[in-house]
Amino acid sequence: MALGDTDHVLDYPIPSPAALEPPAEWAELRQGCPVAHVRLPSGDRASLLTRYDDVKQVLADPRFTRNLDAPDAARIAANESGGVFNSGLGNALPEEYHQQWRRMVGKWFTAKRMTALRPGIEAMAEHLVDEMVAGGAPADLKAALGFPLPVWVICDMLGVPESDRDKFAYWSNTLLSLTRYTQAEIDAAQAEFAAYMSAHIAATRANPGDDLISELITAAVDAGHVMPAEALLATSQGLLVAGHETTANMIGKMVGMLLSDRTRWEALLADPTLVRTAVEEALRADANPGFGIPRYITEDAEIGGTVIPRGTTVVCNLAAANRDEDVFADAAELDLARTPNTHLAFGAGAHSCLGQSLARTELQAVLDVLLRRLPTLELAVPAAELERVDGLVVGGLQELPVRW
Amino acid sequence: MKVSVDEDKCCGAGSCVLAAPDVFDQRDEDGVVVLLDPEPAEHLHAAVREAADVCPAAAILLGDRA
Numbered sequence: 517m518a519l520g521d522t523d524h525v526l527d528y529p530i531p532s533p534a535a536l537e538p539p540a541e542w543a544e545l546r547q548g549c550p551v552a553h554v555r556l557p558s559g560d561r562a563s564l565l566t567r568y569d570d571v572k573q574v575l576a577d578p579r580f581t582r583n584l585d586a587p588d589a590a591r592i593a594a595n596e597s598g599g600v601f602n603s604g605l606g607n608a609l610p611e612e613y614h615q616q617w618r619r620m621v622g623k624w625f626t627a628k629r630m631t632a633l634r635p636g637i638e639a640m641a642e643h644l645v646d647e648m649v650a651g652g653a654p655a656d657l658k659a660a661l662g663f664p665l666p667v668w669v670i671c672d673m674l675g676v677p678e679s680d681r682d683k684f685a686y687w688s689n690t691l692l693s694l695t696r697y698t699q700a701e702i703d704a705a706q707a708e709f710a711a712y713m714s715a716h717i718a719a720t721r722a723n724p725g726d727d728l729i730s731e732l733i734t735a736a737v738d739a740g741h742v743m744p745a746e747a748l749l750a751t752s753q754g755l756l757v758a759g760h761e762t763t764a765n766m767i768g769k770m771v772g773m774l775l776s777d778r779t780r781w782e783a784l785l786a787d788p789t790l791v792r793t794a795v796e797e798a799l800r801a802d803a804n805p806g807f808g809i810p811r812y813i814t815e816d817a818e819i820g821g822t823v824i825p826r827g828t829t830v831v832c833n834l835a836a837a838n839r840d841e842d843v844f845a846d847a848a849e850l851d852l853a854r855t856p857n858t859h860l861a862f863g864a865g866a867h868s869c870l871g872q873s874l875a876r877t878e879l880q881a882v883l884d885v886l887l888r889r890l891p892t893l894e895l896a897v898p899a900a901e902l903e904r905v906d907g908l909v910v911g912g913l914q915e916l917p918v919r920w
Numbered sequence: 921m922k923v924s925v926d927e928d929k930c931c932g933a934g935s936c937v938l939a940a941p942d943v944f945d946q947r948d949e950d951g952v953v954v955l956l957d958p959e960p961a962e963h964l965h966a967a968v969r970e971a972a973d974v975c976p977a978a979a980i981l982l983g984d985r986a
Contacts, residue, residue, distance in 0.1 A: 576978075619932060622951035627934030627941075792938075855966075856973035866931050868976035873934040 528554035528564055528831065529694075529807060535902040535913055536773055538803035542566055542836040551822040554831065557694045560590035562810065562829040566836035568843040568860070570820045574832055576865030580811035589812040590829035593909075595699040600691050600757070600909060601810050618870060620735055621751060624673070624728050625870055630877040633669075637878055640668050641885040649889075653919035654896035662767035662916065666878055670759040674752055675727030676716055683712070688757050689908060694807065696907035710749060717748050728755070755871070763875050765905070765912025767882050770798035772916050773850065774883075776899035783852055785891050788884065794852040795879045800838045800859035801850050804904055804911035808833045809863060834860045890920040921965050922983045923972075925953045929979035936975055940967035944980075953979060 530539040545552050545566040552564040565571050574580045583589065584601045592601045623629075641661065648660035667681040676684075690697045690705035697705075717729060724730035729748060736742060774780045774794070784790055809832045816826050824830065838859045839847045862869035869875070886893060895902075896917035903914040923943065932951030936944035942964055945954040960968055972980040 619950035619952065622932035623947075623949060625934065626932070626946040626948070626951045627937035628946060630934070856970040858973050862933070862976060864976045866929075866977065868931055868933055870932070872976075873938060876935075876938060 525553045525555050525561070526564070528556055528562070532803065532904070534900060535904045536769070536776055536803060536899060538835065538839060542833070542839065546836060546840055550820045551824065556590055556592055556831075557594040558591040559594075560592075560829070562590045562831045563824055564831050564833060565819065566833050566840075567820060568837040568840035571832040571834060571837035571860060572864050574811055574819060574830060575809065575860070575863050575867070577817070578866075579815060579817055580813050580830060582867070583812050583814075584810055584829065586812055586814075588827050590810070592807065592810060593693055594695045595693065595697065595702055615866070617747070617751075618866075620732060621728070622870060624731065625872075625874055627873045630873040633874075634877050634881055637665070637669060637881040638885055640665055641882050642889065645885060645889050649920075654917050655919075657771055657916040657918045658764075658768040658913060659915070661882065662771075663764045665767065665882065666763040667760050669874070669878065670755060673728050673759075674716075674755060675720060675725050675729055680712075683708075684756055684760065688760050691753070691757055692761060692909040694907050694909055709753065713749050713752050714745060717745055717752075758869070759871050759874065761908070761910040761912070763878050765910055766799070766802065766875070766879060768913045768916040769802055769804060769911075770795065770879060770883070771886065771893075771918075772895070772899070772902060772913055773798055773801060775893065775895045775918070776902075777850075778894060780850060780852060781893065784883070784887055788887055790852050791880055791883050791887070793855055793857065795876060795883060796857040796859065797850055797852055797854050798879070799861035800844070800854070800857055802838075802861065802911075803835055804913075805835050805861065806911040807831070807909045808835070834863070892920045893918055894920070921960060921968065923955060923958050923960065923968060924981045924983070925955045926977075926979045926981070927952050929977045931977045931979075933976050936971035936980060939971040939974060940964060943968050944971060 530541050532539045550565065550567045550570055554562050554564045556562055565574060644661045644664055648655045664681065667684060668678050671678045671681060687705050687709040690702045693702060720729045721733055724734060729752065732748060732751065774784065784794060811830045811832065813824060813828055813830065814826055817824050838861060841847045862872040896919045905912045905914055930953045932946060934946055934951065936953060937946055943957045943960045945956055946952065947954055969982065972982050
């Protein structure tokens with residue numbers, strides 16, 4: 517059955533033949549079926565968008581809400597509650613307070629602050645590379661560097677001990693489950709996380725430090741009110757999940773993409789000023805960023821010439837949009853100097869990623885350190901043997917075996 | 921080139937500061953964009969155009985000098 521046939525329902529996420537490559541269906545959908553019917557891991561139906569203009573429009577359009585806890589919104593994940601998008605976590609604050617909250621947290625993530633953090637992040641990366649080298653080649657770059665670095669940074673920011681990072685990794689994985697964990701496992705993990713963070717929040721109230729949680733508590737007190745524990749809990753949960761899995765996986769995928777055709781690595785060694793644009797290009801070309809961004813509409817809306825009826829759950833496939841040939845010349849090719857690179861890896865509009873300057877800083881710092889310290893870095897297995905992580909909202913590689 | 925910014929639209933992503941730090945900054949209190957130079961010199965134009973293109977909130981407007 518043709519993809520363009522409106523009766524045809526695709527299972528989503530669409531499986532990909534290779535870890536770093538997109539499924540062929542994305543290009544077919546962009547061309548022939550820009551609003552496609554899909555079946556989610558939960559079994560519920562949604563409409564999938566794959567064109568750049570459509571995705572960008574929906575992300576910036578407030579009619580397309582994040583209220584995936586509406587009774588007729590599609591559940592995303594296979595477990596009963598539908599997973600992170602349906603949990604109401606994203607809607608802990610009403611829209612009118614969202615901007616206020618965002619600006620309160622946003623001051624922590626300004627480009628200037630992130631640039632100031634950069635030497636510290638580079639020192640962390642150097643330390644982790646030292647440990648990886650001491651362990652000898654081959655090594656798994658994801659386990660040695662990709663995962664520990666962003667967790668280290670976010671634990672610092674939340675004021676929690678980095679030694680608890682294994683716990684955070686597990687809690688975060690359960691929250692991001694599409695198919696991997698049962699409802700009971702997810703509930704138990706989230707209860708543990710809530711208990712851990714609530715104790716941390718209470719301790720921080722009693723004894724504030726210079727971390728983000730302390731800052732939010734103090735800012736609220738200064739403004740004459742108490743920051744509710746739920747808002748602090750939701751904030752820390754959001755930062756943990758967003759600041760941890762996404763960047764951690766992106767480090768592995770970025771290095772994997774750059775090493776899978778080693779002329780890319782060599783181009784960066786020859787001209788390290790390409791690091792900034794190379795990071796953006798890796799973000800754009802990432803064929804495995806994960807689920808995408810779901811939205812729910814309460815009124816009929818037209819997208820790309822198609823009327824989408826109210827009550828529809830729409831899934832924006834950011835990675836398919838980032839490979840739209842109408843917007844990016846030679847979209848399937850990696851151009852390490854591509855400028856401007858208007859990719860949607862961080863979303864768009866009022867809800868675009870709050871931590872994007874942090875993510876960029878971490879990715880640039882890691883790449884700088886690797887180019888400097890391990891210029892002979894190469895994959896220890898053929899790129900075709902790299903495997904994807906399955907069953908989570910955020911996509912990544914199982915391992916990135918390297919030698920130097 | 922004449923640059924203007926829409927503070928209400930700004931979502932504080934900071935991508936403009938990373939692209940053109942001589943022209944854009946962010947307020948310390950809330951991360952909202954600060955326009956340092958509404959009429960940047962010629963050699964900054966490419967970076968400013970890039971900043972406007974990549975702004976996730978489309979909060980940077982470019983116009984002719986006129």
